[in-house]
Amino acid sequence: MSKGTLLYAQSGGVTAVINATASAVIQAARGRKVKVLAARNGILGALREDLVDTSKESPAAIRALAHTPGGAFGSCRYKLKSLEEDQPKYQRLLDVFDAHDVRWFLYNGGNDSADTALKLSQMAAATGYPLTCIGVPKTVDNDLVVTDCCPGFGSAAKYTAVSVAEAALDVAAMADTSTKVFVYEVMGRHAGWLAAAAGLAATGKDAAPQVILFPEVAYDEAKFLARVQEVVKKVGWCVVVVSEGIRHPDGRFVADAGGGKDAFGHSQLGGVGPLLAATVKDKLGLKVHWTVPDYLQRSARHLASKTDLEHAMAVGQAAVDYALEGRNGVMPVIVRTSHKPYRWKVEAAPVARIANREKTMPKGFIDRSGYGITAACRQYLEPLVRGEAPPPYRPDGLPDYVRLKLTTVAKKLPAYG
Incomplete structure (x- = not known):
């Protein structure tokens, strides 16, 4: 078993497949015999030392996350300021990480979450604390730079x-x-x-x-x-x-x-x-x-794209691989290698290239009228919505979504704030 604990957290608006990324992260870490904690409600859970022990969840429940929408561990919209301005908060995070032997931190979110992952990677480098930070892409807006598209x-x-x-x-x-x-x-x-x-x-x-x-x-x-x-x-x-x-x-x-x-x-x-x-x-x-x-x-989630689901799980798996390899301050991104047939792969990109930047629609994707899309835009979009990945359904006709136990670990530090 690798020494140390992996902490996973979700940030910003959730998506139909963000839990699929969580499922892939937890399953990949279990396969490497690494303990996974999840911060409840994003970075706030880390600050509050409100941490969920995912080992208390059954393998079936973790697999079921892949077809369950929402954010299983809760999310938040909360932005940390610079290392200097929010020094007490960064120190608190260090204290929490140290108390629970956290050596790898995965933050699953969009542009601003990439910024948090970047700052935490800088904090680790500045303090000498042995922490590897990975940003994990997620947003329905598809506005993350570098990656061809964004899970969700x-x-x-x-x-x-x-x-x-x-x-x-x-x-x-x-x-x-x-x-x-x-x-x-x-x-x-x-x-x-x-x-x-x-x-x-x-x-x-x-x-x-x-x-x-x-x-x-x-x-x-x-x-x-x-x-x-x-x-x-x-x-x-x-x-x-x-x-x-x-x-x-x-x-x-x-x-x-x-x-x-x-x-x-x-x-x-x-x-x-x-x-x-x-x-x-x-x-x-x-x-x-x-x-x-x-x-x-x-x-x-009932109408999820199979391609999107595969993207979401692939970046979760890659995030764990990058973390355990010690690749601090990176994000697994989608790289399109072919339009027809559609092919793609996952590569690592520095979060410094992604944080606080936005990818808008290229001019060539909007037609001359300004009210429609071009053939190039259609070629880009079509593969991303292909395939069906319906959830299982209960006898009453509704989707069989999972609710986790969310068992928290004992707190070791004074209450936050």
Whole structure:
């Protein structure tokens, strides 16, 4: 058995397959006879010494994580400041790690989580504490740099494309006497990847979604309304997909909810879908319906992409391998080696190249109208949503998701804070 304990934690918004990564991490570590603790609610669990003993979970329960959505160990939005500004917190983390013989730390999250992994790797190097930190990729926004795609995105993209395709059939059926415009809001603060995924639903000319609003393209209300009116006149109805992060030309979010900033300094967004629906209704006089799937986009494990599931488990396995090899401050990333047939592999990339950076949609992925995707974008997206990986179902017809025991280890230090 390797000497030391591996600590795993989840951060930020969860995905349909983040638990699959956790499952792969725990199974890989067990295969190497390494004890795994999980911090409850991300880095806060480490600060609070609120640690779950995963050895108390059965092999069957750990395997079942792979088909269970949510974040089994809890997550958080909490950003550590610099080593100097938050020195007491870093010292607390060192004390907790030392008390529980933690020698490897895996942080499963997005851009800001990569930043935390980077800072902890720097802390270890600065203090001489024997700790290897690995960032593990996860985000439905697909906005991590370096990696070709991000585990969690493929499943959310599949859910989006399927939902838009199905809703479009509904709208088309009712358009003669009812709804003319349907507005579907997707996640995406600065990057339009999920909005683009809706474009996969379009299978021909004039097919829905006829209008996609990307954060990368400044919102022009007059142009948008003219486009909608043109589509309704030609097709009889129109499906609009809008990213929550669209902005006015001056950079202001169209739907800033006015709720202040979160722990990562992000504006609270929400409501761009109903806002646009009201605009269409008031200025064009058309009957409109709208939807904000919100958490449904990232929790729909029943419609997960098989490719996405395979990505999620592969980065979990690789993260353990990198940790035990002592590769401090890296992240396992997806590398696409071929479009047709789709092939990929996992490689290590420095978290310093990833932390606090965002990958937005390339200009070549948005068509000339600014309201649709190009063939190049479709070629990129299609493999990521391929394949089905349904969960097992109970006799009552509902998915058989697992709930862990979450047995905590005894605390050895004074209470935090």
